[in-house]
């Protein structure tokens with residue numbers, strides 16, 4: 001033992017990260033650097049692009065909306081994924097495989113195709129509205145609304161919520177619930193006092209991933225949304241590809257990036273755990 | 283708030299538990315007296331945990347009735363039974379400190395904060411962990427975790443405490459320390475304890491009485507001494523302590539039975555147990571090993587001839603395994619001899635008939 005702790009830490013693990021680091025540097029850091037640079041230099045040196053961004057009300061509206069939609073998508077994902085992941089974690093091996101496939105198979109289909117499927121479902125004469133009419137309800141405007149965008153994005157992002165939740169839930173010892181009951185806790189309380197707190201790390205992990213992915217979502221809001229549900233990525237795309245304004249597009253990207261980091265900084269204390277889940281015997 | 287502090291009796295009456303076609307418990311009846319320390323001992327899969335889970339309310343009865351004190355608890359949900367349970371896997375809540383774990387049952391019972399803190403401290407003091415109150419379970423050793431689990435299970439003064447192999451995951455040294463602690467706590471609390479174990483030594487050390495389980499039934503209930511000296515079934519005789527089993531055709535006359543083994547006739551007190559084949563169960567310390575022809579030939583002592591197959595020196599004693607001429611073998615333990623019999627030497631094994639037991643042959647073989 002003593003020699004173990006005395007020995008300097010092996011540098012091998014660090015070397016193993018080199019290929020990934022190299023790729024990240026090439027595809028992430030360099031383009032990002034260029035974007036940041038251009039946001040301060042294109043068309044003229046200075047902070048003009050940022051001044052423009054915060055001086056243009058529509059930009060701020062869209063930024064706020066981007067956060068709002070991402071928030072709702074994250075919430076919907078948590079609500080839908082939680083029982084699903086729980087079922088996965090307690091299912092027998094065959095049912096579990098089936099449930100995992102149900103999550104993963106749509107994942108293998110391209111996002112564009114899935115979004116187009118949602119267009120068919122959500123449009124005014126689509127399956128959902130026909131169903132509503134058949135049941136005697138009024139039609140609901142879904143396509144080109146924030147509701148439609150939220151529904152579509154929730155479906156696309158759901159696997160990113162389910163997988164981390166499932167990973168955490170699988171590690172929760174269900175016998176703890178038995179123990180809690182023997183100590184006098186009603187089954188409902190055993191859920192809220194024992195199971196839920198133990199599953200929260202999975203909720204936070206999944207929610208962070210979903211929220212951050214949602215902030216930068218492009219295809220789904222574009223195809224399912226209308227003018228009232230434009231998200232920031234769409235604006236960036238317009239600036240860069242339609243207006244060829246790299247500086248402004250870059251500035252918007254940087255604002256989104258900084259906002260995302262800000263969110264992470266706020267969220268990360270919640271994700272730190274004071275305990276290890278595997279407190280038990282073996 | 284008032285908490286019962288005296289032990290309650292458990293009455294298990296004709297309880298069975300089926301899983302599909304499988305009978306995990308077959309018409310078990312058992313009474314545990316108030317304040318008694320009862321151990322469940324038996325091989326793996328014999329139904330010990332099942333019985334405990336039925337008492338705790340984790341599984342539903344198939345048939346029968348369970349009473350705790352005056353109350354029939356068969357249909358009371360687990361969280362209303364007020365029974366403390368200690369698990370082999372500790373089952374501490376990993377997201378709560380030691381103090382919060384121990385306070386948990388008190389919180390469920392609506393005890394006030396100040397009173398709770400006092401009770402938690404007192405309970406942790408009983409297991410000598412007062413100074414660990416603010417740690418998380420993952421920061422404790424296995425033995426410490428099990429102590430916390432014990433403190434948590436007894437903090438609400440349950441009239442009954444169930445423990446399912448609580449020391450099973452710990453090493454021998456620690457087990458012995460905790461056995462003494464559990465025994466002391468049992469004395470201090472006065473609650474009824476039901477303790478499941480694989481380890482017969484542990485059962486003998488701890489319990490007032492032991493219930494021996496086998497294949498979903500209770501074979502015998504008794505003190506360790508009763509089980510050792512007067513087993514009622516071959517299974518119990520073989521499961522508790524070391525023994526030799528002698529098989530052969532038998533003939534009963536009055537209250538004595540004779541078994542023929544090779545050329546020897548072995549007598550044993552008591553009439554044949556049932557119609558089937560009979561066996562003689564012999565404890566190692568009852569048998570003497572002697573040179574052929576040296577023992578008394580009074581017709582009262584059983585003598586069989588054999589060859590020393592194994593000889594073990596155990597310090598204060600020695601153990602012989604003698605292969606008998608008529609088949610089978612006998613294990614004998616004697617005081618250390620100056621000149622022991624060598625392996626392969628012809629010997630006689632002798633014992634007083636009243637030191638052996640006649641039992642029906644239920645086909646069980648030596649426990650592992």
Ligand SMILES: Nc1ncnc2c1ncn2[C@@H]1O[C@H](COP(=O)(O)OP(=O)(O)OP(=O)(O)O)[C@@H](O)[C@H]1O
Pocket residue numbers: 301304305306324325326327328329330331332333480
């Ligand atoms: N949920 C269940 N479904 C089907 N069979 C079960 C179930 N629980 C237990 N059994 C069976 O019931 C029998 C008794 O199990 P039990 O857990 O009571 O044994 P045990 O005496 O506690 O054994 P061990 O010493 O190994 O813990 C076993 O054969 C087991 O396979």
Ligand SMILES: [Mg+2]
Pocket residue numbers: 330331332446
């Ligand atoms: Mg068991």
